[in-house]
């Protein structure tokens with residue numbers, strides 16, 4: 001175990017740690033997680049599928065604060081792409097200790113209107129991708145003294161959705177995968193899920209613009225989360241201080257459950 005306790009204020013550039021793969025980290029929550037882990041001393045793989053420029057901006061921002069990062073294009077729905085980005089991360093940073101399965105795809109569709117292709121794509125991007133990343137990264141995770149897998153889930157896993165059954169079902173599956181991996185990979189590797197509620201990103205921009213008042217009225221916190229608030233929770237789960245937490249799904253949703 002690392003001797004140093006979790007203190008984001010002091011743990012940084014002096015602690016050169018191995019690699020952290022953050023899927024879908026060119027924008028939104030993933031980008032905030034990449035910056036957070038880089039600030040904790042990890043060399044970060046900023047993965048993107050289409051936003052080349054945004055990913056390179058993230059790498060520049062991390063490097064500007066003394067951190068280490070690489071941008072890697074790859075579709076998380078492809079095992080070959082995931083294997084390649086895992087290999088590049090391990091090579092660039094001398095190993096992998098953290099995998100954050102963050103890349104996600106949320107499209108509005110009723111089951112009646114949904115194509116089989118849309119269903120399969122949602123399951124591949126939101127669920128199979130996490131299996132791919134862990135499978136590919138496992139030899140590297142196992143060669144570290146300890147490791148972390150953190151899966152970014154969703155409120156919809158618990159509530160269901162009348163306009164995205166594919167997304168809700170895939171995210172619910174991610175909870176089962178989290179618990180199964182936690183059992184299989186213990187004790188050295190912990191596996192947890194973080195389940196955000198409404199968070200201010202491109203994914204929610206349109207719905208918050210259209211139905212913001214109604215949505216916020218259902219959230220006791222009366223606001224959406226900022227990506228950095230989700231990243232802070234991921235930073236804690238990635239730390240040595242969270243070594244006794246595994247198989248959990250931790251909600252960060254402003255209390256929307258209770259309303």
Ligand SMILES: NC(=O)c1ccc[n+]([C@@H]2O[C@H](COP(=O)([O-])OP(=O)(O)OC[C@H]3O[C@@H](n4cnc5c(N)ncnc54)[C@H](OP(=O)(O)O)[C@@H]3O)[C@@H](O)[C@H]2O)c1
Nearest residue numbers: 024026027028029048049050051075076104198199201203
């Ligand atoms: N925002 C919310 O309110 C909210 C709530 C609950 C859960 N979540 C979950 O949090 C995670 C991040 O969401 P977000 O709001 O930050 O999303 P976002 O703003 O739409 O960003 C999505 C990120 O994932 C990447 N991505 C999408 N498909 C990919 C693929 N096939 N392969 C590799 N990367 C891919 C995108 O890359 P490009 O830039 O290249 O397109 C981008 O970096 C997702 O898993 C989402 O389901 C979000």
